[in-house]
Amino acid sequence: MKGQFWRGSEIKRIRGLYSHIRRKLQEKKLLKKVKELSGKERRKVNQQLHIIANQIIEYAKQFPKPVIVMEDLKGIREDFRKSRKLNRRFHNLPFRKLQVIIEYKANLEGIEVRFLPKKEVKNTSKTCHRCGHVAQVKEREFMYPRCGLIYNRDLNACVNITYALMRGMGWRSREPREPADEEVGAKPTLNAGSSLLQ
Numbered sequence: 001m002k003g004q005f006w007r008g009s010e011i012k013r014i015r016g017l018y019s020h021i022r023r024k025l026q027e028k029k030l031l032k033k034v035k036e037l038s039g040k041e042r043r044k045v046n047q048q049l050h051i052i053a054n055q056i057i058e059y060a061k062q063f064p065k066p067v068i069v070m071e072d073l074k075g076i077r078e079d080f081r082k083s084r085k086l087n088r089r090f091h092n093l094p095f096r097k098l099q100v101i102i103e104y105k106a107n108l109e110g111i112e113v114r115f116l117p118k119k120e121v122k123n124t125s126k127t128c129h130r131c132g133h134v135a136q137v138k139e140r141e142f143m144y145p146r147c148g149l150i151y152n153r154d155l156n157a158c159v160n161i162t163y164a165l166m167r168g169m170g171w172r173s174r175e176p177r178e179p180a181d182e183e184v185g186a187k188p189t190l191n192a193g194s195s196l197l198q
Contacts, residue, residue, distance in 0.1 A: 003155040004059050006052050008093055014044050045094065053101040061113055068106050069165045070099050072115040120164045124157035 025033045060066040073096050103113045110125040127134050133146035143150045 003152070003158060005154070006055060008048075008052075011045055011048050011093060014041060014048070017160055026097060046097075049094065049098050049101050049188075053105050056102055057105045057109055057111065061109065067112045067114060067165070068102060069114050069116060069161055070102070071121045071161070072117050074118075092178070098133065098149065114165060116164055116168075124160040124164075125153040127160055128164065129156050129158075129159040138154070 016038055022034050022037060025031075025037070056068070060068055076084075096191075099115075106113045114158050123134055123141065126137050128144035128147060128149055130149050131144065131147040133144055135142075135144055137153045140153060142156075
């Protein structure tokens, strides 16, 4: 269960930079310049979204009969309530727009795209994909206390989303997982240069 991850840090950097420039221009009452900047920022962010989407499609194409599975993000922004700084960072990421681009490009390549409802993907990072135990996960890499599996929490969530899709398609039992043995799980080996869209 290796994973290829994509990072949204460049989008965050672009949004942060333009937010700072906008603030300075507004202080100087240069509202016309502020309006001009929004188009430039949007184009740069869209370029990054297309780069990520193209890489995801290329990754999916290496598998026979690939299916891209994404969470249905309806209401995601309404449900997110954190600190002011975290709220700003979270709401700056164009999740849904990326999904639309991925779906469009996948359709061009004949790759199936499925969206899972929120109830199907609840606690995916907290639930160990091996033993089913739900734990409080704070770090990116986490040891699930019941079975000792050490795993990246986002990769663990992806495995659980895959299981949810397979159950929905009748490919995997709906019965609870068997308790894992007492062995400590091995870390997943991530691809060189892999990163995470977050």
